[in-house]
Amino acid sequence: MKKLLTLTIVLSVLLLAAPAMAVTWNVPGDFTTIQDAIDSTSPVVQPGDTILVGPGNHPGALVTKEVEIKGEGGAVINDGPSHPHPNINNQGFRLLAGSDGATISHLQFDGVDLAIMNGDGVDEVTVDHCTFMNTVQAISNWRGSGWQISHNVITDLRTICGGGIGILVADFSGGIVQDNVVSHNKINGTLHISEGDCGGYNGSGIVLYADFRGGGAGAAEIKNNRVVKNKISLVAQEDPGAPPTNPIDVVAFELTDTRDDPDADPYPVVFDNAIGFNDFRGTVLQIALTPLGLDNVNKISRNLGDNRGHGVHPSAFGPGGN
Numbered sequence: 001m002k003k004l005l006t007l008t009i010v011l012s013v014l015l016l017a018a019p020a021m022a023v024t025w026n027v028p029g030d031f032t033t034i035q036d037a038i039d040s041t042s043p044v045v046q047p048g049d050t051i052l053v054g055p056g057n058h059p060g061a062l063v064t065k066e067v068e069i070k071g072e073g074g075a076v077i078n079d080g081p082s083h084p085h086p087n088i089n090n091q092g093f094r095l096l097a098g099s100d101g102a103t104i105s106h107l108q109f110d111g112v113d114l115a116i117m118n119g120d121g122v123d124e125v126t127v128d129h130c131t132f133m134n135t136v137q138a139i140s141n142w143r144g145s146g147w148q149i150s151h152n153v154i155t156d157l158r159t160i161c162g163g164g165i166g167i168l169v170a171d172f173s174g175g176i177v178q179d180n181v182v183s184h185n186k187i188n189g190t191l192h193i194s195e196g197d198c199g200g201y202n203g204s205g206i207v208l209y210a211d212f213r214g215g216g217a218g219a220a221e222i223k224n225n226r227v228v229k230n231k232i233s234l235v236a237q238e239d240p241g242a243p244p245t246n247p248i249d250v251v252a253f254e255l256t257d258t259r260d261d262p263d264a265d266p267y268p269v270v271f272d273n274a275i276g277f278n279d280f281r282g283t284v285l286q287i288a289l290t291p292l293g294l295d296n297v298n299k300i301s302r303n304l305g306d307n308r309g310h311g312v313h314p315s316a317f318g319p320g321g322n
Contacts, residue, residue, distance in 0.1 A: 024050045027058065034069060035061040053107065060092035060112065063099040071107035071130075078111035087160040088113045088136065095122040095144075105129050109138070113160070118144045121175065127152060134192070136163035143171050147180040156189035157203060157234070159248060164191050164203030166232070169225055171210060174217030180225045182206055188233045188282065191250045202251045202288060205232035210257045210269050218258070219269050227253065227275045233282020252283035252305075255298060256290040271297040280305035 025045055031037040037051045038061055045051065047066040055073035060080030063069070077092045092115040093104060103126040109115040110133040118125070121143035128148065132138040134156040141147050147169075154166045166187040171177045191203040206227055212218035232252040257270050276299065280286035286305045289295055300307060 022046075022048045022050065024052055027051060027053050029054070033059060033061070035059070038063060038065055038067065047101075060094075063093050063095050063102055065098055066101040067099075068103040068105065069093070069107070070103070070105050074108065075106070076108045076110055077115070078109075080112055083114060083117075087162070091115075091117050093117070094119045095125060096120045097122070100124050102126075103128075107131075109133065109135060113137075113158075113163075114140060116140065118142045121173070123147075131155070132166075134158055136160055137165045137168060140165070140168045141170070141177075141180065142168075143173055143175050143177060144169075145176070145178045145180060149180070149182045150184050152185045154185065154187040154189075154205075156192065158192045158194065159197050159203060160194050161198040162201065164193075164248065164250075165207060166204065167206045168204075169206075169208050169222070171219035171222060172212075172216045174220050176221045176223070177219060178221065178224045182225070182227045183229050185230045186232075187230065189235075190237045191234055191248070192237055193248050197248065199248050202249050202254060202285075203234070203236065204250075204254050204288075205234055205252045205283065206230060207251075207254045207256060208270055208273060209254075210259075212258045220266075222270045223272045225273045227273070227278065229277045231279040231282075233279075235283075249285050249288075250283060251288040252280035252286045253278065253303075254288040254290070255294045256288075257294070258290070260291050262291050262293050268294065268297045270294055272299075274299040274301075276301045276303060278303045280307070 025037050027034050037045050050068040053071045053075040057076045057078045060077045062081050080090050080092045083091050090112050092109050092112040094117045097120045099122050101124045106129045108131040113136040115132050115135045116139045118141045123144050124146040126148045128150045130152045132154045136158050138154045157164045167182055169180050187205040208222055210219035234250045236250045255270050281304050
């Protein structure tokens with residue numbers, strides 16, 4: 001009896017200590033919308049659960065939990081939460097406090113301006129195997145570290161006095177943005193410049209960006225991010241009424257500190273990033289650096305196109321450049 005009682009107590013303690021099993025929920029089915037699933041109170045979608053999104057069109061959501069949102073059967077995100085900027089109609093997913101560690105995968109985005117937006121400096125997010133069609137910005141990681149952005153296809157981009165960006169890793173709040181990996185993505189097609197666009201900026205496939213505009217805090221450090229094995233092939237299409245005097249260039253990849261001043265203090269804030277083994281040959285302007293000296297403090301090497309054969313030894317990028 002004593003042995004049986006001891007075994008029962010041990011098993012009870014183990015059961016109490018064991019984490020709850022992750023659950024898969026269906027939209028539609030268990031919930032009408034993705035937002036209903038995230039906001040659920042009975043039953044409750046818990047952190048670590050999967051929200052499986054079925055075929056058809058669906059609105060996106062404000063994400064406040066560490067969940068996996070995964071499409072199947074051609075699930076399309078064609079609408080979503082509003083955005084306060086007057087030029088932006090909608091978002092697909094906006095990642096808010098509580099969503100660190102979330103995953104968004106196997107979804108198509110079509111009909112949204114900002115497809116995936118990091119709104120609260122959320123970390124450790126995965127975005128993979130998604131398709132983005134004609135967005136203003138496809139994946140926008142403001143202030144987040146530890147993101148994994150891989151195996152996505154981004155086709156066509158649009159400008160609205162800004163935007164025209166495939167993948168953005170950036171900060172404007174004086175923080176540290178590090179350890180993001182952007183790999184094996186394909187960004188292709190046409191940058192559509194809106195009628196009457198104000199111009200004077202670049203449309204970009206991938207950009208690391210310290211935003212000091214308007215006297216903002218910019219970034220303390222954007223470092224140790226890796227951009228490897230992506231393929232970027234973009235051309236510009238000036239729609240009727242596009243700015244004739246402030247042209248918008250298309251750049252495959254850019255590193256930007258908006259102060260554009262190597263004598264600024266502190267400088268550099270964009271450093272020790274590795275950009276290698278990408279294919280930029282399908283874009284005329286392949287690498288843009290602001291200021292120009294950023295190539296001295298970042299590893300930009302072995303990218304097909306103008307940079308082919310230049311830079312550090314491949315071993316600097318790890319085994320196989322991964």
